[in-house]
Amino acid sequence: MTDSQSRPKPAKTKPKTGQRDPERTRALILEAATSEFAEKGIGGARVDAIAARAGTNKRMLYHYFGDKDQLYTAVLGNAYAGIRNAEKKLNLSGRTPKDGIRELALFTWHYFVDHPEFLSLLGTENLHRAEYLKQLSYIPEMHSHFITELAQVLKRGEAEGVFHAGIDPLNVYLTMASMTCFYLNNHYTLSTIFGRDLMSDDNLDAWMQQIVSVTLASIRAR
Numbered sequence: 001m002t003d004s005q006s007r008p009k010p011a012k013t014k015p016k017t018g019q020r021d022p023e024r025t026r027a028l029i030l031e032a033a034t035s036e037f038a039e040k041g042i043g044g045a046r047v048d049a050i051a052a053r054a055g056t057n058k059r060m061l062y063h064y065f066g067d068k069d070q071l072y073t074a075v076l077g078n079a080y081a082g083i084r085n086a087e088k089k090l091n092l093s094g095r096t097p098k099d100g101i102r103e104l105a106l107f108t109w110h111y112f113v114d115h116p117e118f119l120s121l122l123g124t125e126n127l128h129r130a131e132y133l134k135q136l137s138y139i140p141e142m143h144s145h146f147i148t149e150l151a152q153v154l155k156r157g158e159a160e161g162v163f164h165a166g167i168d169p170l171n172v173y174l175t176m177a178s179m180t181c182f183y184l185n186n187h188y189t190l191s192t193i194f195g196r197d198l199m200s201d202d203n204l205d206a207w208m209q210q211i212v213s214v215t216l217a218s219i220r221a222r
Contacts (some may be wrong), residue, residue, distance in 0.1 A: 038117035118147030
């Protein structure tokens, strides 16, 4: 046996985070940052804590995102992209107008229930008067496509005689979103004041149906 054959082979070293899979590292940092910002806001979030959650280090975080403010802006953009991309799967154009509005209301409710971090980020950004959101130039266009699709559903409903004329699609969406956000953002205080667990399954289901009923009633043909 030769020396080269008897010499032990060097152990394979595990590649450093991000060394061979930058997209996965970036995604892990975004996920960790989303949790940190949602829990603590911009001021309370710590880069060290985000890096630890992501299983990486600050150097990698700065490499991909620059600084904490830029990371928060990326988190915000990713959060909005998440809900808009999920909405695209609803296929509103392939449903009857009433079913389209019902499905959008249900989707809006379920998405906010399942993504409390999105509500937290919205609260943080409103405290900052949309300072960071304004830096994301693609956000208005992203939402304009969604509003255009909703407007088309409302127009079809108007043509079929099930919705009244001149409905503002933004008002319809704000009806759904505001009823959802107010309930979820204030469930601790409202549950305490009225002595009812608003987050119980029965109450969640009842409010979901209320959102659908109120939204459809507000646009029904008179």
